[in-house]
Amino acid sequence: MSSVFFYALTGVGLFTLGLYALIVYTHLLRKILAINVMGSGIFLLLVSLAARTRGAPDPVPHAMVITGIVVAISATALALVLMLRLREASDRVELPEEPME
C-alpha cells in the first residue's frame, strides 16, 4: 500500500469519526467541531489523491482544497456566532436529548 492510500484512508477515517461525533453529541460546539473534522478528512483525501501523478502533484485538487478551507473557515465563524446568539437568546447551547413534545 503506497503512502497515497495511507493518507487517503486516514481522510476516510477522519470523515467517519466526524460523522459519528456530529450525530451523537448534542452540544452545538461539538457539532461544529465535528463538521470541521469531517471537512479536514475530505481535504486530506483530496490532497493525497492528487499525488497519484508521476511528477508534481495535480494542482487542481490543491486549488480546490485552498478554496474549501476558506469557505470552511467562513462557515465555522458564522456557525459559532449563531451558537453564541442562541445562547444569548435561550441560554442553551445543547439540542434537547429527547424530542420535544
Next chain:
Amino acid sequence: MTKLNNKQRLFRLLLLVLLSVLAAGLGYAVLKLPLQAPGLSTRVTENLVVSGVSNPVTAVLLNFRGYDTLLEMAVLLLALLAVWSLGSQSERRESAPGAVLDMLSRLLIPLFIMVSGYLLWVGAHAPGGAFQAGSVLAAAGVLLLLAGWRPGVWFVGLPLRITLVLGLAMFVAVAVAVQLAGWRLLEFPLPVAGTLILLIEAAATLSIGITLAALFFGHRPQTGQDSGSQTEQGEK
C-alpha cells in the same frame, strides 16, 4: 455527561455498525482507484505558459478557475455580512494582556506582515499566494485583538468597509476591464497576466486578512455614529 440508558446504548451501537459499513465502503472505493492518475495535471502543465505565473496552484486558482476564487471572495464577504447582521453580542469579559503577550505581539506583528508580503510575492512561482498570505495577515490581526488592541474610530467606518470589499471589487474590476478591452470575462491576456494576477492577489490578501480577523472579532465594531443608536436600543 448523563448516564446512557439502554435505548441510547443500542442506538450508539447501531450507529457504530452503520458507520463502520460506511467507512469500509468508502475505504474500498478509495483503494479501488488506480495507483497512477495524472488527473488534470498534464493539461495544467501544458497551459502553464499562458497563465502568467509559474506556480501551477496559483495558475489554477487565479486563472484557469478564476470563477471559483471570485465567488469564494464573495462567500467570505457574505459570511462576514451575516455575522455582522446578527447584531451586537453581550459584552465580553476583557482582561488586560499579560506582559509576555503584549511584548511578543509587538515583536511578532511586523514579522507576520513581512511573511504575508513574502507569501503573496512568492505565490507566482512557488507555493504561496493570496490565501496563505491573507491567513498570516489574519493571524496578525487576531493576535492584535487578543492583546487588547482595537481599531481606531477613524478606521472602523468607511475605510474598513472599503478594505473588506477591495479584494472582490478588484477581481470584478479587472474581469470587466479585460472584457471591455476585447477579451473574454476573467481571461487574462498574456503580456499583462502576471501583473493582473499580482494586483488581484494583493487586494485579495488585504481583504482576506481583514475579513478573517473581523470574523474572529465576531460583531461589527462600533463607529462614532453607531454609539448613539446603541444607547437608544439599550434604553428600550
